[in-house]
Amino acid sequence: MTKLHIKATxxxxxxxxxxTTHQHTLKGESYPENSLEFYREFFDWIDAYxxxxxxxxxVIFNIELIYFNSSSSKVxxxxxxxxxxxxxxxxxxxxxxxxxxxxxxxxxYGEEFAEDYENLKFNFVVI
Amino acid sequence: MIDSYYKFQQxxxxxxxxxxxxxxxxxxxxxxxxxxxxxxxxxxxxxMNVSLKVFSIFIEQIQNVIRYSADxxxxxxxxxxxxxxxxxxxxxxKQYFLIGGNRVTSEQKERLNxxxxxxxxxxxxELKQFYKERRKAQPDEHSKGAGLGFIEMARKSSEPIKYNFxxxxxxxxxxxxxxxx
Numbered sequence: 001m002t003k004l005h006i007k008a009t010x011x012x013x014x015x016x017x018x019x020t021t022h023q024h025t026l027k028g029e030s031y032p033e034n035s036l037e038f039y040r041e042f043f044d045w046i047d048a049y050x051x052x053x054x055x056x057x058x059v060i061f062n063i064e065l066i067y068f069n070s071s072s073s074k075v076x077x078x079x080x081x082x083x084x085x086x087x088x089x090x091x092x093x094x095x096x097x098x099x100x101x102x103x104x105x106x107x108x109y110g111e112e113f114a115e116d117y118e119n120l121k122f123n124f125v126v127i
Numbered sequence: 128m129i130d131s132y133y134k135f136q137q138x139x140x141x142x143x144x145x146x147x148x149x150x151x152x153x154x155x156x157x158x159x160x161x162x163x164x165x166x167x168x169x170x171x172x173x174x175m176n177v178s179l180k181v182f183s184i185f186i187e188q189i190q191n192v193i194r195y196s197a198d199x200x201x202x203x204x205x206x207x208x209x210x211x212x213x214x215x216x217x218x219x220x221k222q223y224f225l226i227g228g229n230r231v232t233s234e235q236k237e238r239l240n241x242x243x244x245x246x247x248x249x250x251x252x253e254l255k256q257f258y259k260e261r262r263k264a265q266p267d268e269h270s271k272g273a274g275l276g277f278i279e280m281a282r283k284s285s286e287p288i289k290y291n292f293x294x295x296x297x298x299x300x301x302x303x304x305x306x307x308x
Contacts, residue, residue, distance in 0.1 A: 011154070011157070011158050011161075070262075070275035070276045071190075073262060073275070074262050102176065116259070
């Protein structure tokens with residue numbers, strides 16, 4: 001697999017998916033014009049990646065969003081659903097939920113996600 | 128007409144309105160105005176929490192106009208449609224208020240009214256559960272987003288959201304919604 005790098009815009013985050021380091025990042029803001037369309041390439045990559053992933057390989061997914069809208073919240077849920085299922089099948093994936101100490105809403109939404117998943121682990125990282 | 132605009136601006140200022148927009152809304156307007164709004168609050172040293180709450184309601188409200196307004200020029204995909212509506216942001220008595228308005232069909236009005244009535248009965252915990260529930264449900268073709276935007280607005284608002292439907296003719300209503308932070 002090859003890396004996927006999409007640069008940030010005002011309303012969409014930087015995406016950096018790296019199959020060699022297995023450290024992936026979603027960073028910035030997310031309120032694109034059409035979230036399904038914007039994230040299509042991202043999900044195609046993730047699906048293919050999970051298929052080839054060894055159980056022993058540790059994967060870190062960094063989520064460092066300052067703001068995301070309700071459609072993007074649905075996108076994040078779809079992503080965590082995929083990770084949670086993969087973890088249940090024996091994969092080792094963890095989410096680093098990175099938030100600014102003054103941004104209560106992001107922390108709260110991260111905690112709300114974390115309480116919904118049994119297999120996927122969330123680490124909260126304050127910056 | 129030319130001599131009435133200064134009065135118009137003074138009127139807006141007296142009402143605490145810092146931004147008002149009536150016309151065609153596209154994603155460029157969302158990005159542009161959203162950024163200016165945030166920069167302005169940053170300059171005024173509004174806390175990150177408050178400024179992100181205002182921004183969040185602004186985005187959901189304006190994206191709702193884009194999705195729901197019955198006055199629209201269709202493009203290849205609906206989210207690129209040019210939709211007509213109104214958006215007002217203001218500050219009064221140390222509170223921010225956001226008002227959105229657009230025309231809806233009678234059929235939309237029924238659905239929207241029921242949904243907003245339902246939200247109005249919920250406390251913050253119930254809104255949180257309902258948000259999660261609707262997020263899990265596949266959006267139906269009418270709502271184009273399972274009403275998540277309205278639930279988000281209700282969660283961020285410090286007072287129950289106000290809404291109104293004013294009859295235009297047999298087929299349509301003017302829908303107005305007001306949120307306070």
